[in-house]
Amino acid sequence: MQTIKVGNMSVKTGEKASGYVEVKDTEIELPVTIICGDKEGKTIFISGGVHNAEYVGIQTAIEIANEISPSKLTGNLIILPLMNRTGFEHRTMSMVYEDGKNLNREFPGNQQGTVADKICYTVVTEFQKNADYYIDLHCGDGYEDLTPYVYCVGAAAPEVVKKARAMAEVVNVPYLVQSPCGTGGSYNYAGSCGIPSILIERGCLGIWSKEEVELGKEDVRNVLRYLGVLEGDVSKRTYNPTDVGTVIYKNAGHTGCWYPTKRSGDTFKKGEILGYIKDYFGNVLEICVAEMDGILLYQVSSLSIIKGGSMVAYGENPNQK
Template identity: 25%
Template sequence: MASDKFVLLGTEIKKGKSAVLELEVAKLHTRNSLKVPVIVERGNEDGPVLLLLGGVHGDESNGVAIVRDIIRKKYHKPKKGTVICIPILNVFGYLNLTRAFPDGRDLNRMFPGSKRGSLASQFAYTFTKEIAPYVDYVLDFHTGGADRSNYPNIRCNFDKEEEFELASAFGAPYMMHSKYIHKSIRETVHKMGKTIILFEGGKSLHLDDDVINIGVNGALNVMKYLKMQEGEVEIKQEPVYIRKSKWLRAPYSGIFESMVENGARVVKKQLIGRISDPFGEFEKKIYAPSDCSIFGLNTAPNVNKGDAIFHVSVK
C-alpha cells in the first residue's frame, strides 16, 4: 500500500513519523468511552502496511506480551512502510481476564460484524471498516484456550503461496495448515485480499518467555522478509510441517499425567500419558496411535472422558 499519504482513523501519519490513535469500542453507561490504543510507526520510505495484533481473546496474555515486546525493543519502527500495533484488541476481555466480550460472544467469531448487531459484532464491524482496509499484512497472535497449551506454531493456508512464504519466514518450530474459520478475523481479512497468518503459543492467562521470544523474533523475521527492516531472515531450525491434525481424547475420567513434553516427536505405541483414579486402584496408559508430533497438550490435572488431551499430527 505504497502512497505518499497515509491516513488512519482520521489522522495523517507522514513519513518518518508516529502516532498513538484510539479506536472506540463503546460508550459506557458511566458516560466514559472505552477505546483501544492503536500505535502507528511509519518509515521514511514507502512500503507495505503490517498490522501486529494481540488480545483478540482477552485471556490470551502471550499475544499481548509479544506485541508489547516488539514495541519495547523498537522493532515496530520500520525502515520502509508502516507498522500498526494493537497489543489489546478485546479490551473488555483483557480487563476482566476473560476470553469473551461482555455480551458473552467470542469476538473472533463475529467478523465482519454488523453496525446494528451485538456489542461484539458492532466492534468487529468498526475494525473491519476502520483498520482492515488500510493494511496489507496481518500477524495475529494467539494462545491455547482454557487448560490447553499450544507448542509455538504458525498457521496459514498451505495452498496460498503468499501466506505460506510469509509463514515460512516467521520461523516457528511448527507450521500448520489451517482453513479459514467462518466469521473469524482471518477469514474476513483474507476475503478483503490481504495476507494474514496466525501464531499460536502457550496457554491462556499465562506468560511463557520462550513463546514470547519466538513470537517477537518471528515478527522481526517477517519485517525483514518484507524489506521493512534491514538484515536477513534468521531461521533457527527447519519447521515441522503439519497438513492434518487431530486431538486425542481421554478414554477415561481421572487424574491425567502426560509422559512426554509438548512439542515432542513420538513413535507408534510409545507411552505418552496415563489416567488414574485418586484411590490408587485404577490406571490406564495412553499410547501414540502412530508416528506423530505432539504440539498441543492438556495441562489440567483432572480430565473427563472425551476431553481433548493431545493435539497430534496426522500423516
C-alpha cells in the same frame, strides 16, 4: 505522502502515534500504535490478545510498537496489542467479558450483534481494511500446554496462500499448519479477503517470559524484514517450520477431570492413549486415543475439562512421513 487512518487516528509518512480506537456502540476503546515509515510502502497489521490470557503475544506486540521507529521502515505498521481488552481487564481467560464469546470464532462479526461481534466488525473495517499483510500473535490459552508453531491461511486465493506460507517459513518454530478455515478467526477472514496472513503460536499457560517475548519479537521482525518493510536481513533461525499436514482438533465428549499422558511437542503412534477424562470419583468417562501418528501441538493442561471444549490438537508427524 501516505496517510493511515484507523478510527479517529490519522498518521502520515514519517510519523508514529499511539491512541485508542472506539468500538462503536460499546464502552470499549482498543489501544493502537501506528508507525508510518520514512519511506512509503506496504502496510502490515499486527494484533495480539484476540485471546486475552495469551500474554507472550500481547507483550510482543507492546514491545514491537515501542521499539520500532519510522526511520527503520519502508511502509507502515498498525499494531493492536490487545483485541479483547475487557476480557484482559476481567481476566476471563479467552472469552469476551460482556458476552462470553470467543473472538476467534466470530469473524467477520457485525455491527448489530453483541460486543464480540462489534469488536470483530471494528477490526475488519478499521484495521484489516488498511492491511496488505497481517500477523496475529497467539499462545496456548491459560489452560493450554502448547509447543510453538505457526499457521498460514489456506482458504484464500493461491497467490495469497503462497505469500502467507513464505511469511510463515521465516518464523522460528518447528511446525507449520496451513489452515482450511476462511472465517471465524481474524487472520482466516483476512486471508479470504486477499490479505496474506499468519498466526504465530508461542507461549502458553497464562505465563510469559522475557525470553519468549524476545523470540516473538524476532519472529515479527523477520517477517517484516522478509516483506521488505523493516530494514535488515532475515536473521538466522534454529528452526525451519515443517508442514504437519492434517491436524486433528479433538474436543472433549464429557465435562470432568482431565489426565493427559503426553506433553505438547511429544510424538506418538496411532492408537496410543493421549489422555483420560474421569468423573469426580475417578471413574473413566472417556479415553482419548490417537487417530494417526502425530505430534501434539497443544492440549488442555487444567484438571478441569469441558464437554465440547478443546482437549488435544495434533498434526501428522512430518518426521514419520
